[in-house]
Amino acid sequence: MTPAARVQMAIDLLDQVIAAARNRGAAADVILARWFAERRFAGAKDRRAVRALVYDAIRRCGEVPVSGRAAMLALAQTQPALADLFDGSRYGPAAIAAGEPVAAQGVAPAWLEAAFEASGLDGDECAALLDRAPLDLRVNRLKATPEAVAALFDGAERLAFAPDALRLPEETPVDRTEAYVEGAFEVQDAGSQLVSALAGAAPGMTVIDLCAGGGGKTLALAAAMANQGRILACDVDRPRLSKLMPRAERAGVSITETLLLNPAREAEALADWREQADLVVVDAPCSGTGTWRRNPEARWRLTPAQLERYVDTQAHLLDVAARLVRPGGALVHIVCSLLDAEGAGQVERFVAAQPGWAAVRLDAPAGRPRGEGLRLTPLHDTTDGFFVAKLVRQC
Numbered sequence: 326m327t328p329a330a331r332v333q334m335a336i337d338l339l340d341q342v343i344a345a346a347r348n349r350g351a352a353a354d355v356i357l358a359r360w361f362a363e364r365r366f367a368g369a370k371d372r373r374a375v376r377a378l379v380y381d382a383i384r385r386c387g388e389v390p391v392s393g394r395a396a397m398l399a400l401a402q403t404q405p406a407l408a409d410l411f412d413g414s415r416y417g418p419a420a421i422a423a424g425e426p427v428a429a430q431g432v433a434p435a436w437l438e439a440a441f442e443a444s445g446l447d448g449d450e451c452a453a454l455l456d457r458a459p460l461d462l463r464v465n466r467l468k469a470t471p472e473a474v475a476a477l478f479d480g481a482e483r484l485a486f487a488p489d490a491l492r493l494p495e496e497t498p499v500d501r502t503e504a505y506v507e508g509a510f511e512v513q514d515a516g517s518q519l520v521s522a523l524a525g526a527a528p529g530m531t532v533i534d535l536c537a538g539g540g541g542k543t544l545a546l547a548a549a550m551a552n553q554g555r556i557l558a559c560d561v562d563r564p565r566l567s568k569l570m571p572r573a574e575r576a577g578v579s580i581t582e583t584l585l586l587n588p589a590r591e592a593e594a595l596a597d598w599r600e601q602a603d604l605v606v607v608d609a610p611c612s613g614t615g616t617w618r619r620n621p622e623a624r625w626r627l628t629p630a631q632l633e634r635y636v637d638t639q640a641h642l643l644d645v646a647a648r649l650v651r652p653g654g655a656l657v658h659i660v661c662s663l664l665d666a667e668g669a670g671q672v673e674r675f676v677a678a679q680p681g682w683a684a685v686r687l688d689a690p691a692g693r694p695r696g697e698g699l700r701l702t703p704l705h706d707t708t709d710g711f712f713v714a715k716l717v718r719q720c
């Protein structure tokens with residue numbers, strides 16, 4: 326493909342991404358994967374170049390652009406060589422016409438920028454939410470050591486704040502290695518590893534992972550427990566939860582069982598677990614503002630009403646979780662969001678409403694205190710954005 330044809334392909338893809346953002350359709354990475362599967366003529370180099378153009382244009386536009394072309398023109402404003410490719414050549418984009426729409430550049434929709442500011446994030450912190458995410462692995466201590474896994478990959482770096490983490494050069498093909506198939510490591514952001522470690526799971530504990538999804542944190546908790554004790558992994562999403570047990574098997578984790586929950590009837594399904602857990606982890610459904618590095622178009626999808634629904638669900642799940650904790654046990658609230666409404670504010674509400682609970686100070690090698698918890702940000706910590714707080718039931 327010519328460079329100009331790549332630009333036109335990126336514009337066509339952006340049109341689909343924009344339509345999906347408006348209609349709650351597929352995520353950008355799914356749209357791209359489908360698109361390339363149907364267009365085998367695009368070689369690996371073309372795909373990489375088109376993907377980079379699409380994501381750079383998405384990152385450039387804070388509000389949903391009117392069209393893919395308007396988004397690409399916004400990117401071209403910062404890259405003269407890209408503007409030159411609007412040359413009207415065969416398969417390339419038409420020449421730029423005077424006065425045609427160009428998407429506004431920005432970090433996020435205005436209402437979200439205001440919410441970040443109110444949550445104590447300055448412009449540099451917000452801009453870093455759109456950086457490219459590094460590739461992090463969590464070495465599975467049940468099967469391997471960081472030294473042994475690091476020796477498998479050129480350029481693997483250890484991270485001081487996450488002892489089981491390795492940071493690899495972008496696009497290292499990790500999942501085709503024998504070590505991956507044998508469960509020596511998982512792909513997991515170092516921030517996600519750190520918040521899992523801060524939960525304080527230890528061998529012999531009874532742990533409930535209330536929002537386990539596909540088990541990313543469940544497996545980290547199991548490794549911290551040296552595969553001793555018991556973990557009940559719950560979720561309301563059957564397809565996600567069904568991935569957990571095969572992953573656990575690959576990782577050599579045998580202490581996990583799963584429970585599919587019915588939304589709003591979680592307490593009923595968990596009646597036998599009331600006051601049984603040493604630790605309940607609520608890795609709650611959230612707006613995901615801390616993970617925009619991976620899916621920057623998510624900021625075009627979020628609405629104030631959706632954010633409110635997340636906040637309500639989180640409050641509900643914290644109340645469900647509290648009933649599962651034994652006296653002296655702990656509840657850990659995690660969100661991959663940097664909005665106070667989902668993090669510090671949520672914990673403040675919980676502590677005010679639940680007598681007998683107190684937040685404990687988290688001594689962590691990264692992050693900064695926020696309210697009663699700790700916050701990790703891409704700018705400060707080079708991780709995805711997270712809020713984590715640990716609450717202890719005193720009586």
Ligand SMILES: C[S@@+](CC[C@H](N)C(=O)[O-])C[C@H]1O[C@@H](n2cnc3c(N)ncnc32)[C@H](O)[C@@H]1O
Nearest residue numbers: 536537538540541542560561562588608609610
């Ligand atoms: C942030 S994700 C969890 C990610 C997972 N813990 C991991 O580390 O890979 C939040 C999860 O909460 C689940 N969820 C949403 N509503 C729920 C509910 N009412 N009860 C339990 N889980 C719920 C979602 O299906 C989603 O898998």
